[in-house]
Amino acid sequence: MPGQFERIAEIEDPFELLRAATERLAEAQQEVTELSRLRRRLIQDLHAQGMSYAQIADKAGLSRGRIHQIRHTGPAPEAAFLGLGTVTVATPLRYDQVKDRPVLSLDDMATGQALEELVRSFDMQAVSDHVTVDGHIDLNRSNLVVVCGPAMSEPMRNAYETDPVIRWERAEPGLWLLHDTRTGESYRSGQEMDPQEPMDVAYLGRLARPDGQGTFLAIAGIHPQGSRGVAHLLNGEIASLWGQVGAERFSTLVRTVYNPDTGExxxxxxxxPVYRHDQD
Structure with a gap:
């Protein structure tokens, strides 16, 4: 019997045994999900390299029918763009002077919910977290997606500064631009144009954790409507982005046109372009 099963089975306290068995079952189910995802991605990669499905079946010692089944069922490989296992989606809290307490804006709430729904659509678990009002966020975690710009959090500001291609620039108090150092072009929100336009620009990238032990996904519009646009884009383009960057560090900019009344x-x-940082 597996060592972990033997260890759990030897627990004498029934409540501790129940808790340990439940926790291990959840871990095992997640392992099965991720192994299924890995298997499907390997078949896709081998086929993209020029092998036929019949050749893959022969080399792997599986039937063609089994390869066909794996190719069309199970978790989609592109889910790994968001993380593996349980994904944490962190959105920023803002201080409400009227209510005299931290609150989550409707736009940030909508972004967080859209990202969590995307995670769950891949049969993964999603949990929510927040960047505190004073900007604190623990970035040294696996499977983390943070929706927050540099103005609201020093840890996020420091993380964005490690991007070798795209820069956040503060043109003047209250006015932020996103600058592409490759082309020299700077982008601003439609809210700062004259006349104003229902358009925003947002950052999307995977950045290094401060401890150097991994990466996290960063999303931030110049205004919150831009972040909502990134979530909207990912719903349709996550497979394409995964194909371009996999789990490597990258950054790109997203333009969103939104409903001026709802922010949708x-x-x-x-x-x-989608700039891969390992190519710089």
Missing amino acids: PERAELIT
Whole structure:
């Protein structure tokens, strides 16, 4: 019998045994999910390299029918773009002077919910967290997605400064721009244009954790509507992005046109190349 099963089975306290068995079962189910995802991705990768499905079946010692079944069922490989296992989605709290307490804005709430729904659509678990009002966020965690710009958090500001291609620039108090150092072009929100436009620009990237032990996904619009646009884009383009960058560090910019009355994204598109940081 597996060592972990033997260890759990030897627990004498029935409540501790129940808790340990439940926790291990959840871990085992997640392992099965991730192994299924890995298997499906390997078949796709081998086929993309030029092997036929019949050749893959022969080399792996499986039937063609089994390869076909694996290829069309099970967790999608592109889910790994968001993380493996339970994904934490962190959104920023803002201080409400009227209510005299920290609150989550409607736009940030909508972004967080959209990202959590995307995670769950891949048969993974999603949990929510927050960047505190004073900007604190623990970035040294696996499977982390943070929706927060540099103005609201020093840890996030420091993380964005490690990006070798895209820069956040503060043109003047209250005015932030996103600058592509490759092209020299700077982008601003439609809210700062004259006349104003229902358009925002957002950052999407995977950055190094401060402890150097991994990465996390960073999302931030110049205004919250831009972050909602990134969530909207990921719903349709996550497979393409995964194919371009996998789990490597990268950054790109997203333009979102939104409904001026609701803030709901109507169209979101990439406006820069997807820059892989390992190629710089």
